[in-house]
Amino acid sequence: MALDTIDAAAKRGVLAVQEYAVLSARALSDLFRRPFYREDIFMQADIIGVGSLPIVILTGFFLGASLALQSAATLTQFGAAEFTGQLVSFSMIKEIGPVVTALMVSGRNASGMASELGSMIVTEQIDAMRSLGTDPLKKLVMPRIVSTVVMLFFLVILSDAVGICGGGYVSIFMLGQDASQYFHTAYQSLQYPDILQGLVKPIFFGFIIATIGCFYGMKTRGGTQGVGRSTTQAVVWSSILIIACDFMISRVMIGIFGR
Amino acid sequence: MGINSASLPTSPPPSASDTEPVVAFDDVSIGFDRKPVLENISFQVHPGEMRVLLGPAGVGKSVLLKLVNGLLRPDSGRIFVFGKEISAMQEQDLFELRGAIGTVFQEGALFDSLTVRDNVGYRLLEEHLPDDEITARAEEALRFVSLDGTLDKFPSELSGGMRRRVAIARAIVTNPKLILYDSPTGGLDPITSTTIIELVMKQRDVSHTSSLVVTHRLQDAFVLAMHHFNRATNQMDALPTGQTDPNTSFLMLHQGHLVFDGTTAELVHSTDPFIHGYIS
Secondary structure (H helix, E strand, O other): OHHHHHHHHHHHHHHHHHHHHHHHHHHHHHHHOOOOOHHHHHHHHHHHHHHHHHHHHHHHHHHHHHHHHHHHHHHHHOOOHHHHHHHHHHHHHHHHHHHHHHHHHHHHHHHHHHHHHHHHHHOOHHHHHHHOOOOHHHHHHHHHHHHHHHHHHHHHHHHHHHHHHHHHHHHHHHOOOOHHHHHHHHHHOOOHHHHHHHHHHHHHHHHHHHHHHHHHHHOOOOHHHHHHHHHHHHHHHHHHHHHHHHHHHHHHHHHHHOO | OOOOOOOOOOOOOOOOOOOOOOEEEEEEEEEEOOEEEEEEEEEEEOOOOEEEEEOOOOOOHHHHHHHHOOOOOOOEEEEEEOOEEHHHOOHHHHHHHHOOEEEEEOOEOOOOOOOHHHHHOHHHHHOOOOHHHHHHHHHHHHHHOOOOOOOOOOHHHOOHHHHHHHHHHHHHOOOOOEEEEEOOOOOOOHHHHHHHHHHHHHHHHHOOOEEEEEOOOHHHHHHHHHEEEEOOOOEEEEOOOOOOOOOEEEEEEEOOEEEEEEOHHHHHOOOOHHHHHHHO
């Protein structure tokens, strides 16, 4: 009996991965087929990108501020408080900025996508769309993927900048460090691979957020309860995949660039 | 109970030579989770014909309808729509074919974030027609279902019966050659149900559109068979006693099998115990 349960769960897992891969591949191939649904892409970019601005700015600022506060305390013990700017900018750009921004956007948008598409599934709106001659993957999924990837890229840049400013605020006004020194070390220590690492991550994270949100939305079954379940699973799995993907990208980048 | 004057373009009644079936099922079976739902189903719908699909709830009527427009694929057998084998077509090719099929879903399935105008004109919006033309054609379709002046409303602002009428307007706005009605009166009160049935009948008798009507309400089925739409008075009239509409015939499902395929008279006089029990 236990083996049967494991067997069934394993099959469900493999099937889910297969369905996710098919959905992602089809949505990507839709990028190159007409119609392009340009208006839907802009509308989603507004919802996902502009709509996420407040949470990204606020979390970015306070993360940078906390990071400066914590690291300055440790660095002071070794007489290296002047490297606070470097530590904040390194951490924000390479790791914390992309990951936390992606997690914030995931919490806000992967859940939104799963619940919106899930509601459309249970009320037969997706079937209606198909019967009206529209491909839901092209009309609903592809614009969300494009918008999330593009907007997350810029949101992460913004979050990094605001985070460094937050760290600067704490270092200068609360810890009494020199402003010029903070921003100088924050800027000087950064190298091309660090920036590249920080910019590559949001592309993958954006893809994960949109595809996972849409995947769980499109496979919703079981009425309103099913919609709730899909929403939860979308946030849980996109968060897990973002962190796992972050580790893999970091490993590959360090392997290539040595830092 | 009169319906506003038909203003949609009408197609002439099908000619005698125009006899190629609009829909043909050839030994079709489908099941879910290894449980058969429909087994060895074969029937045809001819041009201008209305087939009323009867059967108890949960017997697979809606599944059969979804097979017709390719929303589901059969496990075995072949399905032809407008002469094309849709069971062998790619999903991408089906989108084009579905343009010639109007579907009215069980609960209407209107897009809740779009206005009535955008719901009715959805297909036209996708074809990027000019805004003025979309509005004009949406208004025309809404007039057909007696819902003038609702263009800017959202589905949530409409009653159940009105939503169902918007769904019918959405299905007929492009003058499809085939309309699929999935329990169009399900969950509606008797008066609203009669209004909806009158609209279905109007589409049959004014536009001569082929259709497949799924219902488990015998009353609706017999109203369709024993009445015709009078264009002069804009309402349905009962046919003389003993007469039935020649373009309306019945199909009945029971335990996944098609147990009846015939005319109203044959249905009424059937000696099959299940059919007899069902209609009595």
